[in-house]
Amino acid sequence: MPIQKVDKIWMDGTLVDWDDAKIHVLTHTLHYGSGVFEGVRAYATADGPAVFRLTDHIRRLFDSAAMLMIEVPFSVEQIVEAVKETVRVNNVEACYIRPLIYLGYGEMGLNPLPCQVNVSVAVWPWGTYLGEEGIRHGVRMKVSSWRRQDPNIIPPAAKVTGLYVNSSLAKVEALKSGYDEAILLNPQGYVSECTGENIFVVKGGRIITPPLAAGALDGITRDSVWTIARDLGYEVVEENLLRSDLYIADEAFLTGTAAEVVPIRSVDDRLIGEPGEMTRKIQETYFAAIRGEVEAYKGWLEYVRV
Numbered sequence: 001m002p003i004q005k006v007d008k009i010w011m012d013g014t015l016v017d018w019d020d021a022k023i024h025v026l027t028h029t030l031h032y033g034s035g036v037f038e039g040v041r042a043y044a045t046a047d048g049p050a051v052f053r054l055t056d057h058i059r060r061l062f063d064s065a066a067m068l069m070i071e072v073p074f075s076v077e078q079i080v081e082a083v084k085e086t087v088r089v090n091n092v093e094a095c096y097i098r099p100l101i102y103l104g105y106g107e108m109g110l111n112p113l114p115c116q117v118n119v120s121v122a123v124w125p126w127g128t129y130l131g132e133e134g135i136r137h138g139v140r141m142k143v144s145s146w147r148r149q150d151p152n153i154i155p156p157a158a159k160v161t162g163l164y165v166n167s168s169l170a171k172v173e174a175l176k177s178g179y180d181e182a183i184l185l186n187p188q189g190y191v192s193e194c195t196g197e198n199i200f201v202v203k204g205g206r207i208i209t210p211p212l213a214a215g216a217l218d219g220i221t222r223d224s225v226w227t228i229a230r231d232l233g234y235e236v237v238e239e240n241l242l243r244s245d246l247y248i249a250d251e252a253f254l255t256g257t258a259a260e261v262v263p264i265r266s267v268d269d270r271l272i273g274e275p276g277e278m279t280r281k282i283q284e285t286y287f288a289a290i291r292g293e294v295e296a297y298k299g300w301l302e303y304v305r306v
């Protein structure tokens, strides 16, 4: 699906017309995958558009930059404000938000330290990531033949653009084989996460998700879902999962900003089935929370109206 164009993109402190938001072909990040980014969503609420856990996302963006020794010429507060302003000027009620810190034009070579640091924020309306059908009836997953990279190759905690080559390899393999999405095992053979989502399974009444040390991103949706599940009275634990644990799960689902909360219907053709009760309750609560309909979770919403 092509990106749905809006009016303006924020670039280094100014709002630029969508069609003029261009970079030089010798931009460092284009050659070496040296950028860090975020995926955030704004939702329509009774009080206008609200960005879900915006400050947490921008903090994670700065943490990603810090891991790569990228010095950002803006503060967290300034980028939070830039996101709100970009949502506001584009008059969108709900949208996906892509903040990006990249090393720009001026230097080449593998030493990124002398490079200029640029920041952009783009927003556009983006519907369901894994399809309406997937949200309702679950997606078909394939365990990838590609491994998630070891944390000593690229830190999985950093949302580095270059790291996503690994995700794309796994995604294409899954799609070409007729599945909706891929699950990546780490070099030790334990489940880490999906190409752009964290994973949860339900077994014996407990909700289990791989620890971050298994190579999973510290997902903000993962954290929100953890809180929701606990508040619903469910037990949530972090444990290493084997591929076969996925095959015999009572329920399973994935979480991410773009994907939101999506049930898993099958893994490598082993049927898990229609979304189970715990998955459905968590999903319903999450969708209510992002729309500002759950009092307890209103603190997660950062409104864009001034």
Ligand code: PPE
Binding pocket: 038, 039, 040, 167, 193, 194, 195, 196, 197, 198, 216, 217, 218, 219, 220, 221, 222, 255, 256, 257, 258, 259
């Ligand atoms: N793991 C990975 C590898 C990942 O990229 C994401 C987000 C998550 C887990 C979930 O994190 P969170 O969004 O904080 O719950 N993936 C972003 C990019 C997806 C894309 O297609 O690009 C996203 O969901 O926005």
